[in-house]
Each structure stands twice: as structure tokens, then as C-alpha cells.
Amino acid sequence: MRMNGGEVxxxxxxRVLLVHYIRDVLGLTxxxxxxxxxxxxTCVVLMDGEPVKSCTVLAAMAAGHDIRTVExxxxxxxxxxxxxxxxxxxxxxxxxxxxxxxxxxxxxxDRNPDPDDAEIRQAISGQICRCTGYATIVRSxxxxxxxxxxxxSGTGAAEPGDTPATEDVKA
Amino acid sequence: MTTVSEHAPNPAAGDPSRPxxxxxxxxxxxxxxxxxxxxxxxxxxxxxMLHGAILRAPVAHARLLSIDASEALAHPKVVAVIxxxxxxxxxLAWAPTLSADVQAVLVTxxxxxxxxxxxxxVAEDRYAARDALELINVDYEFLxxxxxxxxxxxxxxxVIRDDxxxxxxxxxFDWEAGDAAETDAIFASADVVVAQELVYPRVHPAPMETxxxxxDYDTVDGRLTLYETTQAPHAHRxxxxxxxxxxxxxxxxxxPDIGGGFGNKVGIYPGYILAVVGSIxxxxxxxxxxxxxxxxxxxSFARDYIMQGEIxxxxxxxxxxxxxxxxxxxxxxNATAQPTKNPAGFFHIFTGSYDLAAAHCKVTGVxxxxxxxxxxxxxxxxxTEAVYLVERMVDILARKLEMDPAELRLKNFIKPEQFPYxxxxxxxxxxxxYEPAMRLSMEMAGYDELRREQKEKRERGELMGIGxxxxxxxxxxxxxxxxxxxxxxxxxxxxLRIHPTGKAVVRISVQSQGxxxxxxxxxxxxxxxxxxxxxxxxxxxxxxxxxxGLGTYGSRSTPVSGGAVAMVSRKVRDxxxxxxxxxxxxxxxxxxxxxxxxxxxxxxxxxKTISEIALGAHGTxxxxxxxxxxxxxxxxxxxxxxxxxxxxYICVVDIDPGTGHVKVRRFxxxxxxxxxxxxxxxxxxxxxxxxxxxxMALMEMISFDEDGNCLSGSxxxxxxxxxxxxxxxETGFTVTPSPHxxxxxxxxxxxxxxxSPPAVVNAIVDALAPYGVTHMDMPCTxxxxxxxxxxxxxxxV
Ligand code: FES
Ligand code: FES
Numbered sequence: 001m002r003m004n005g006g007e008v009x010x011x012x013x014x015r016v017l018l019v020h021y022i023r024d025v026l027g028l029t030x031x032x033x034x035x036x037x038x039x040x041x042t043c044v045v046l047m048d049g050e051p052v053k054s055c056t057v058l059a060a061m062a063a064g065h066d067i068r069t070v071e072x073x074x075x076x077x078x079x080x081x082x083x084x085x086x087x088x089x090x091x092x093x094x095x096x097x098x099x100x101x102x103x104x105x106x107x108x109x110d111r112n113p114d115p116d117d118a119e120i121r122q123a124i125s126g127q128i129c130r131c132t133g134y135a136t137i138v139r140s141x142x143x144x145x146x147x148x149x150x151x152x153s154g155t156g157a158a159e160p161g162d163t164p165a166t167e168d169v170k171a
Numbered sequence: 172m173t174t175v176s177e178h179a180p181n182p183a184a185g186d187p188s189r190p191x192x193x194x195x196x197x198x199x200x201x202x203x204x205x206x207x208x209x210x211x212x213x214x215x216x217x218x219x220m221l222h223g224a225i226l227r228a229p230v231a232h233a234r235l236l237s238i239d240a241s242e243a244l245a246h247p248k249v250v251a252v253i254x255x256x257x258x259x260x261x262x263l264a265w266a267p268t269l270s271a272d273v274q275a276v277l278v279t280x281x282x283x284x285x286x287x288x289x290x291x292x293v294a295e296d297r298y299a300a301r302d303a304l305e306l307i308n309v310d311y312e313f314l315x316x317x318x319x320x321x322x323x324x325x326x327x328x329x330v331i332r333d334d335x336x337x338x339x340x341x342x343x344f345d346w347e348a349g350d351a352a353e354t355d356a357i358f359a360s361a362d363v364v365v366a367q368e369l370v371y372p373r374v375h376p377a378p379m380e381t382x383x384x385x386x387d388y389d390t391v392d393g394r395l396t397l398y399e400t401t402q403a404p405h406a407h408r409x410x411x412x413x414x415x416x417x418x419x420x421x422x423x424x425x426x427p428d429i430g431g432g433f434g435n436k437v438g439i440y441p442g443y444i445l446a447v448v449g450s451i452x453x454x455x456x457x458x459x460x461x462x463x464x465x466x467x468x469x470x471s472f473a474r475d476y477i478m479q480g481e482i483x484x485x486x487x488x489x490x491x492x493x494x495x496x497x498x499x500x501x502x503x504x505n506a507t508a509q510p511t512k513n514p515a516g517f518f519h520i521f522t523g524s525y526d527l528a529a530a531h532c533k534v535t536g537v538x539x540x541x542x543x544x545x546x547x548x549x550x551x552x553x554x555t556e557a558v559y560l561v562e563r564m565v566d567i568l569a570r571k572l573e574m575d576p577a578e579l580r581l582k583n584f585i586k587p588e589q590f591p592y593x594x595x596x597x598x599x600x601x602x603x604x605y606e607p608a609m610r611l612s613m614e615m616a617g618y619d620e621l622r623r624e625q626k627e628k629r630e631r632g633e634l635m636g637i638g639x640x641x642x643x644x645x646x647x648x649x650x651x652x653x654x655x656x657x658x659x660x661x662x663x664x665x666x667l668r669i670h671p672t673g674k675a676v677v678r679i680s681v682q683s684q685g686x687x688x689x690x691x692x693x694x695x696x697x698x699x700x701x702x703x704x705x706x707x708x709x710x711x712x713x714x715x716x717x718x719x720g721l722g723t724y725g726s727r728s729t730p731v732s733g734g735a736v737a738m739v740s741r742k743v744r745d746x747x748x749x750x751x752x753x754x755x756x757x758x759x760x761x762x763x764x765x766x767x768x769x770x771x772x773x774x775x776x777x778x779k780t781i782s783e784i785a786l787g788a789h790g791t792x793x794x795x796x797x798x799x800x801x802x803x804x805x806x807x808x809x810x811x812x813x814x815x816x817x818x819x820y821i822c823v824v825d826i827d828p829g830t831g832h833v834k835v836r837r838f839x840x841x842x843x844x845x846x847x848x849x850x851x852x853x854x855x856x857x858x859x860x861x862x863x864x865x866x867m868a869l870m871e872m873i874s875f876d877e878d879g880n881c882l883s884g885s886x887x888x889x890x891x892x893x894x895x896x897x898x899x900x901e902t903g904f905t906v907t908p909s910p911h912x913x914x915x916x917x918x919x920x921x922x923x924x925x926x927s928p929p930a931v932v933n934a935i936v937d938a939l940a941p942y943g944v945t946h947m948d949m950p951c952t953x954x955x956x957x958x959x960x961x962x963x964x965x966x967x968v
Binding site: 030 | 197198200201202203204205206207208209210211213214216297298377378379380381428429430431433462463684685686687851852854855857858859860861862863885886887891893894895897899900
């Protein structure tokens with residue numbers, strides 16, 4: 001599969017969930033899980049640009065597809081406007097649901113650059129946040145919609161080597 | 172509609188766009204979280220790490236006859252299977268709870284709730300550990316369970332805790348506060364008395380991250396490193412030393428990033444201890460992370476109070492007295508985390524925001540065959556139940572007196588000049604000014620306009636309700652002479668170092684689960700010393716790196732640890748004065764402080780900044796006698812009193828008469844948490860709490876069938892609000908600083924969870940007035956609302 005723009009290939013047991021593959025096999029721990037029974041949306045990643053709950057996808061089913069996780073949101077040192085928006089508008093507290101929320105927001109903005117409150121709420125309605133009460137998440141997405149290029153200083157204190165994961169491994 | 176901006180700059184902030192100190196700044200922790208660089212327990216991978224899984228009991232009450240783990244042990248990837256017998260040999264089968272009881276780590280004699288821990292498998296990977304659970308054969312002899320707390324004390328009820336010597340019933344404690352005789356006398360002669368049974372159902376904190384641990388025991392030097400989802404790392408370290416007999420200096424508890432806590436991560440769960448035992452037995456690091464069902468079925472719940480409330484008043488609406496009898500369901504083990512002298516926590520704040528002549532409460536705790544706990548869920552030690560009781564009773568009284576519920580409240584508030592106010596159950600409220608908060612919420616809501624709209628709608632047969640709640644919280648335990656957890660006084664430490672270049676690191680004993688401690692505490696130091704928050708690192712969550720303290724729960728971080736951080740900053744500031752004096756060749760008393768520097772009185776140009784003083788402290792300057800060559804300090808802060816935040820909430824609901832579906836149309840929340848450090852973070856805390864409150868009022872409940880099967884073991888059955896069920900919150904604030912807190916801050920974490928459920932229920936009952944409904948218990952699901960409309964209200968099961 002393509003993972004955040006790079007090809008990855010691994011042999012896995014047929015039953016391995018995509019979320020476990022991403023976290024345990026590839027070591028990309030930015031994708032979290034909160035139930036692994038498809039009820040909470042914590043594990044959302046983008047598959048071919050569409051949000052999916054990665055606990056409902058078998059790793060093997062994702063073969064040949066394009067997967068994007070939170071590690072693939074920033075462009076090097078520059079954060080995606082969605083990431084900036086979440087910081088500007090306090091769209092996160094514990095940060096656990098945040099990667100999934102931001103990826104859903106990215107997918108929404110890609111198909112609807114100027115969503116209203118109801119459209120944003122609808123888009124994230126399959127994902128639970130226990131901390132924020134959602135209003136600040138809605139504001140965060142609107143911030144990103146209003147600032148499609150982000151801000152110049154939007155690096156969020158980037159760390160060196162913070163680039164999307166790309167690797168080329170053959171099992 | 173008037174809106175009150177949460178973003179108004181705090182006058183203390185100076186340049187509001189970039190405050191050095193209090194004011195709205197972005198959170199320092201966010202850059203790592205938005206990049207997926209948080210470090211949660213399940214993200215931790217150690218070399219050679221094994222994985223644990225717990226076999227849990229399928230029934231609520233049964234005698235354990237035998238366990239056969241031979242098939243599991245034969246699994247090629249299984250390294251060990253641990254049972255209660257193995258733990259008995261190590262003297263670890265039972266562990267003390269935080270409430271002077273014991274809890275089984277693994278079942279040795281009897282299963283006491285469904286989901287209880289029976290055996291622990293350690294395997295090479297997480298899938299294998301789960302597979303092996305199915306290979307363990309257990310024989311049980313089923314016993315009749317006690318599920319309904321109301322029957323727990325019946326004659327002949329099965330005795331759940333026959334492990335405790337001499338136990339012949341399921342009674343845990345009786346506890347009371349206030350003066351019963353005085354209260355009864357007032358009730359006997361009052362014009363109006365109303366009574367109502369109120370059930371606060373069992374709910375669950377359900378943070379998005381479940382509980383888990385990675386235990387790493389070094390068999391050579393006997394050192395245990397335990398990465399854990401804990402809100403109280405220091406208290407856990409001490410308890411592990413007591414339980415496991417590992418010397419405390421050999422234990423390091425690390426609480427990394429925590430994916431939400433809400434009280435769920437206060438207690439010590441068997442899984443944590445089993446990870447430790449697994450690591451000791453195998454000599455390898457062992458990770459255990461529970462799944463969602465395990466979290467909902469076995470970790471600490473909240474509430475589960477059945478309250479008989481009574482309120483007495485004059486016919487003019489002067490409230491005279493309150494009394495209540497409470498039956499508290501504590502589950503199979505008393506594993507609640509209340510201060511030792513307070514088995515029902517701070518429930519006796521149930522007199523609320525009103526000036527009463529008398530009050531009395533009695534709480535009886537019982538065992539049932541349900542999951543143990545009662546720790547929390549943003550409850551400030553049972554203030555949630557207390558506020559729900561008084562705010563429902565006041566509304567029921569308003570209905571009886573045919574008075575507007577806002578007017579009734581305004582008439583009975585404690586007046587500003589009465590503070591500090593001693594209530595009738597032993598609290599001294601530090602400060603309050605209730606009427607302005609109430610009036611602001613009414614203005615923001617457009618209260619009179621809403622009542623007009625409601626009247627019109629009622630004439631058209633539409634169901635609209637307006638609910639008010641005015642709460643007073645008691646948080647920040649807290650004076651250690653009064654409050655302790657298992658003998659540990661509820662104080663917190665802070666340690667501050669200013670490096671030679673003027674950058675700072677502050678080490679604290681409390682642990683963020685999303686509250687933004689790395690920002691808030693940096694802002695307190697910034698406010699006190701004038702160092703920009705970005706130059707201050709906050710270290711927390713690692714017992715090897717931080718001073719001792721009791722941790723984060725009961726909204727105590729800002730009231731207690733915030734006090735510690737302010738005091739340690741002031742200690743540094745005082746020391747800096749002597750060093751500055753030496754540098755300026757003058758006397759310390761001739762110096763004056765302005766944010767960030769000491770200068771010579773009358774000559775502001777002659778001064779030294781904190782950064783210059785730090786370099787001076789570490790330089791070659793001859794220091795005054797008794798001043799060490801550093802700019803560091805430490806304190807342990809023991810608060811003189813608790814703090815009493817308050818707020819006025821108004822909820823507007825519309826109910827579909829055909830389905831009973833409740834829509835929360837608007838929610839107005841005015842909070843007063845004293846001095847406001849970061850308004851953005853405060854607003855976030857309020858929003859989250861309001862969502863919890865709406866969840867409890869409308870949908871959340873851990874329920875059981877009569878055999879004790881937990882019916883709420885997944886997010887399919889235990890519903891949590893999504894973005895679709897909650898409105899865009901309208902928040903406002905007033906500021907009444909705490910007179911005794913170093914910076915006047917009171918705490919905000921739980922205010923909204925405490926204050927919002929009665930506002931929602933009051934709104935629903937108000938909407939249903941045309942149907943003659945005077946009360947209904949939570950959760951107000953469509954089915955239950957519809958039943959109430961048909962005249963069939965019943966307690967939830
Ligand atoms: S972990 Fe995938 S939906 Fe909860
Ligand atoms: S920020 Fe904690 S669950 Fe959303």
C-alpha cells in the first residue's frame with residue numbers, strides 16, 4: 001500500500017486490523033484506537049482520500065490503496081491548515097481523538113472548501129470526542145476553511161526530521 | 172441576544188495579543204498532538220516486551236471451583252498464565268482500595284461482579300494473548316446475585332463480601348452531616364414541604380483512551396518502571412510500595428500523555444498490578460491495555476445514588492431546610508476514592524447556593540454484585556449528586572409554589588456580604604457573588620423572551636422547556652489536616668529552577684489528561700516572574716522527576732498545584748531580590764518589583780531582570796549570607812481551605828411530542844472560577860463538561876439485567892453525545908477571586924459536569940408540564956420521555 005506517499009510492503013496475518021498494522025507494524029502511533037469495534041472513530045485514517053475507521057479494515061484489504069495518517073498531514077515543517085486551526089481554536093484537549101478528527105476535516109475541506117456548521121458536525125458525527133464538546137472542533141475546521149493556505153508561521157514548533165513516513169521495505 | 176466574549180483580554184495580561192502571564196495563548200502541548208507525536212501508554216514499545224490479557228468472569232456471582240490453564244500454556248506464543256492461586260503464593264491476591272477496603276486482583280474464592288479478573292495471560296503478541304484466553308477452562312458454581320441496591324440490605328440477601336471476617340450483610344457505611352433534630356423541627360412547622368425520590372444512575376467516564384500499563388521490572392537491581400494511565404502517579408507509587416513490597420525508591424511511575432481521564436484513571440486496577448506481576452514473573456516488560464468493553468464493564472463507574480429529597484419553605488418562597496437519605500451503590504468492592512473521613516465525598520455541599528436555616532443528609536453505602544468504584548467522572552467527590560439533588564428540589568418547589576424558578580433562586584441566594592459563609596453541614600464557602608452570574612445568564616439567554624416563546628408554543632401544543640441550574644462547587648482538597656487518601660495528606664509540591672540564561676523549568680505533582688497543564692502552569696510562573704510562557708517548561712507525570720503530591724482529580728490541579736506553583740515562583744522572586752540587591756550594591760528593602768525585574772525604588776533605570784539575576788546567581792558574584800548560588804526553590808502547598816466555584820446555567824430544549832426525542836436547542840453557561848488564567852482553556856473545560864452533562868441527562872447509563880449481566884459494555888449500548896446531539900455552547904463568566912488562594916483561582920474542570928445535568932432535566936420536566944410531569948429520572952431517552960408523557964415515570968434500570 002501507499003502510506004503517506006511512500007510504498008510499504010509487509011507480510012501480515014490475514015486477521016490483522018489496519019489500525020494495528022499502522023501502529024504495531026509500521027510504528028506510526030499517531031493513529032489511535034478507542035474501541036476497535038467501529039463505534040468511536042478514534043482510528044480514522046484516509047483511504048484513497050476518504051475517511052475510514054481503520055479498525056474496520058483488515059490490513060490485507062488496504063493492499064494497493066493509498067492511506068494517509070496524521071503523520072502525513074503536515075508538509076514537512078509546515079502544518080496543514082487543519083492542524084493550525086485545531087491549535088488556534090482549541091480543537092483538542094487530550095489529543096486522543098484529534099488525529100481522526102483532523103483527517104476527517106481534511107477530507108471534508110477537500111470536497112467542500114467552505115462548509116457550514118451543520119456540514120462539519122455531520123462530517124464528524126461518527127467520531128466521539130470526550131473532551132472538547134465539539135464546538136471548538138467546528139471552529140477549528142472553519143478556521144482552516146478561512147485560511148486555506150494556513151499562516152506563514154504555522155510550523156507548530158516543528159522538529160527536525162518530522163516528515164511524512166515514507167519507506168520502501170519488502171518482506 | 173447579548174454575547175459575552177470569552178476572548179476578552181484579562182486586564183492582568185498586559186499586551187493581550189501576547190500575554191506574559193494570564194490570558195489567551197495557544198497551548199504549549201498542541202504541536203506534538205496535532206502531529207500525532209503524543210506519547211500514550213499504548214504507544215510505548217520496549218525491547219522484548221510481552222503482552223498481557225485478562226480472562227474475565229462471565230457472571231456476576233459465582234464460586235470459583237477450578238481453573239485449568241494447561242491448554243493455554245501449551246500455546247506456542249504463551250509465556251505465562253497467572254491465576255489467583257499464584258498471586259496468593261506471592262501475597263498479592265488482594266490489594267487495598269483507596270477506601271479502606273480490599274479488592275481481589277484475581278479471583279481466589281468467589282466472583283463478585285461480571286467482568287471480574289480471573290486469570291492473566293502473558294504472550295508474545297496481543298493477538299496470541301487474546302487467543303489464549305479462550306483456552307482456559309474455568310468451573311464455577313453459580314450463586315444468586317444482589318443487583319438492586321434497594322434489596323442489598325434485605326434479610327437473607329446473599330452476603331457478597333464473605334471474604335471479610337465476620338461479615339453477615341452487605342452494609343458498608345452510614346455517614347451523616349448536619350443537624351437532624353434542628354432540620355426535622357423546621358420541617359415539622361414549615362408551610363410547604365415537597366418530597367421527591369431522585370435516582371442518579373450509574374454512569375461511566377469512558378475516556379477515549381482506555382486504561383493500560385507497561386511494567387518493566389529489572390530483576391537485577393529490583394527496580395520497577397511502570398508506565399501507566401494514571402491521574403495520580405505519586406499516590407500510585409506509594410501504594411505499589413505498600414502492596415507489592417517493592418521499596419518505594421525503586422519504583423518509578425510514569426504517566427505519559429493521557430487520552431482523557433475524568434476520574435477513570437485515579438484508582439489502581441488489577442490490570443496494572445497484573446502487568447507488574449507479569450514482568451516480575453517473566454523478567455520482561457509486559458504491556459496490558461484493556462479494550463473498550465473491559466473499560467466499561469470493570470473500571471470505576473460514577474454516581475449510582477438513590478436519593479430521597481425533601482425541601483421545606485415558607486409559602487412566600489423562602490427556602491428553610493433540606494434533608495435527604497441516600498442509598499449509595501458501591502459495587503462489589505468499596506474502591507471509591509474519597510478522602511478518608513468522607514465516605515460520601517463532599518456530598519454534604521448539597522445545601523447548594525442557598526442560605527438555609529438547617530440541613531441534614533444521611534448516606535448509606537452498600538455492596539452489590541456490580542463493578543466496584545464510584546471514583547468519579549468529573550464529580551468533585553460527589554458534588555455532582557449533591558448539586559443535582561438541590562437543583563431538582565428547588566425546581567420542584569418552584570412548581571409547587573407556582574413561582575418562576577429563576578425568581579425563587581434569586582430570592583434565596585447567599586448574599587455577597589455573607590461570605591465567607593458557613594453552611595449548615597460544616598463548609599465555609601470562601602467567596603461568592605451569585606446574583607450577577609444568575610442575571611448575566613438570564614440576559615444572555617433572553618430569559619423573558621424565552622418564556623414568552625414557550626407560552627405561545629404551549630398554546631400550539633409544542634413542547635419547549637427552559638431549565639435553570641445554579642451550582643456551587645467545592646474543589647481543591649485540600650487542607651491536609653481534614654483530607655487524605657489512604658493516609659496521604661492532600662497537598663501538592665512544586666519545584667522551580669531558573670537556568671543561568673533565564674529559562675525555567677517547573678516540576679509539578681499533578682497530571683494532565685488534556686487540561687493543558689503545560690500551558691496553564693507555565694502561565695502562572697510567567698505571571699509571577701515575567702518570564703514568557705514559551706521559556707518555561709512544565710515537567711509532570713514522572714515520579715522520578717517531580718515532587719510528591721496527590722495528583723489530578725476533583726478539580727484540584729489549579730486550586731492546589733496552581734497554588735504551589737504561584738508560591739514557588741514567589742519564593743524564587745524573594746530570593747532574586749537578595750541577589751539583585753547584591754548585584755546592584757544596594758539593600759534588598761530598597762528594591763521594588765515590577766513584572767520581570769527588581770529595580771531601585773525611585774530609580775527605575777537601575778534594575779535587574781529575572782534573567783540577569785539568574786546569571787548573577789550562577790556567576791562569580793559574592794552572594795549575601797544564607798543565599799545559595801542558584802535561583803531555584805521548592806514548596807509543598809497545603810491549601811488553607813477548599814475553593815468554591817459557581818455558575819448559572821440555562822438550558823432550552825424542544826421535545827418531539829410524537830417520539831419523546833429531546834433536542835437541546837441552546838445551552839447558556841456562566842461560570843465563575845475566580846481568577847482566569849487562560850480563558851481559552853477554561854472555555855474548553857466548560858464545553859467538555861457540558862457535553863458530559865447532556866450525555867448523562869439524555870443517554871448515558873451503565874445498566875444491568877437482574878442476573879447482573881452488564882448491558883452497557885460497548886459504545887453501541889453506552890451512548891455518548893456526538894457533535895449531532897449537542898448545541899453550540901454559549902458561555903459567559905464573572906470573576907470572584909478566592910480570597911485565600913495565592914492567585915485567586917478556584918478550579919473549573921468539573922463545574923460544567925456538576926452543573927449541567929439538573930439544567931437539562933429541569934428543562935425537560937418544564938417542557939412536559941402540560942402532561943402533569945413533575946419529575947423524571949435520567950437518562951431522558953426518547954422511550955422514557957414518551958412513557959413520562961403517558962403518566963408512567965419510573966426509575967431507570
Ligand atoms: S477504534 Fe475504530 S472506531 Fe473505535
Ligand atoms: S480531545 Fe480528548 S477525546 Fe477529543
